[in-house]
Amino acid sequence: KKAMSSYLKSVREWATPTLKSSAFLSRGVLTPEEFVAAGDELVFKCPTWSWESGDPTKIKSYLPPDKQYLITRSVPCPTRVAALENSIATGGAGDTAHIDDECDGEDWLVSRIVSAEEQAKIREQELEDEFDILDEEGEIMQSVENKMAAVAVDDTAAAAAEEEDEEDEYADMADFEDDNVLEDEAAAPAAVAPSTSSPGAADDNIRKVRTYDLSITYDKYYQTPRVWMMGYSSSDTAQPLTGKEMMQDVMSDYANRTVTIETHPHVAGPHASIHPCQHGAVMKTIVRNLMASSSHEASSTEGAASGAGAAKTPSIEMYLFIFLKFVSSIIPTINYDFTMDVTASTKKK
Numbered sequence: 001k002k003a004m005s006s007y008l009k010s011v012r013e014w015a016t017p018t019l020k021s022s023a024f025l026s027r028g029v030l031t032p033e034e035f036v037a038a039g040d041e042l043v044f045k046c047p048t049w050s051w052e053s054g055d056p057t058k059i060k061s062y063l064p065p066d067k068q069y070l071i072t073r074s075v076p077c078p079t080r081v082a083a084l085e086n087s088i089a090t091g092g093a094g095d096t097a098h099i100d101d102e103c104d105g106e107d108w109l110v111s112r113i114v115s116a117e118e119q120a121k122i123r124e125q126e127l128e129d130e131f132d133i134l135d136e137e138g139e140i141m142q143s144v145e146n147k148m149a150a151v152a153v154d155d156t157a158a159a160a161a162e163e164e165d166e167e168d169e170y171a172d173m174a175d176f177e178d179d180n181v182l183e184d185e186a187a188a189p190a191a192v193a194p195s196t197s198s199p200g201a202a203d204d205n206i207r208k209v210r211t212y213d214l215s216i217t218y219d220k221y222y223q224t225p226r227v228w229m230m231g232y233s234s235s236d237t238a239q240p241l242t243g244k245e246m247m248q249d250v251m252s253d254y255a256n257r258t259v260t261i262e263t264h265p266h267v268a269g270p271h272a273s274i275h276p277c278q279h280g281a282v283m284k285t286i287v288r289n290l291m292a293s294s295s296h297e298a299s300s301t302e303g304a305a306s307g308a309g310a311a312k313t314p315s316i317e318m319y320l321f322i323f324l325k326f327v328s329s330i331i332p333t334i335n336y337d338f339t340m341d342v343t344a345s346t347k348k349k
Helices: 002-015 032-045 116-130 144-169 181-197 243-249 276-302 316-327
Strands: 050-052 069-077 088-090 096-098 107-109 111-113 210-219 224-232 259-263 270-274
Touching (some): 032 069, 032 210, 224 316, 243 259, 276 316
Antiparallel strands (some): 050 069, 096 107, 210 224
């Protein structure tokens, strides 16, 4: 079944005509020439990325032979996504894009990591909604500030009581004699020594960090970049991760749905890949919001006397920086380089 699906996809891509006219702003997609221009800029600004030619038998005629796909190797992935998901939020209806039948008809969720300040506000709101705290007169406090203050007072009182108990507990320590202190200190290294000299002890104390090789190809059918991932248990590429293990580094909203295990078009072996069915729609939304934001800033700077500010259109060369910023919401713990700070909302306006 998978072989047949792969064959049908290859036929579909072959039958799709190559995009010739730019539709970057209107549809969020790229021509092959624009993909190469955007890739050149990424390689120039971020030297960890480079162009590759791949398998000579799989060369795509619509791309230069030496610029078939982009790759960055040994990208660290220090933590699993599950450790972050309590601090990651998905937006409301405005942060979704409808996905077609090929993507199971689901909505595309755009996630983001919630800042410490936002988490604190959420906790305060939960406290306000779920708990009633009485003031000194027995009345229910209405504001979260008063509730937090009351909790802080209780915590301070409890800490003071605990400190007083500790002082009482250790008040008589000065009465003990120190005759055996030197003997104890001399014995301590001897007790520690066996653990440091045991075989493999040093290796056990080294934390192995997963690494990924990330590549970006051009999808002729969807006319957008497509990200591929191959993970390893450490920097040793002789220990590749299984598909199930790689899904541990993908947001659960996307694992095995938007992100699936597929055959790389230029490299042997299965890779985790982010399906590009909605890349164009999401990129169009992000670019539009970037333009709206720049227009608002220009208007504020110029003032009312100068009229409305003109929207600054992102260049084609910026495409992959914006794209990789968007992809980071799907694989937030894989720390690849896209250098530029790109901030844009995915909400439809």
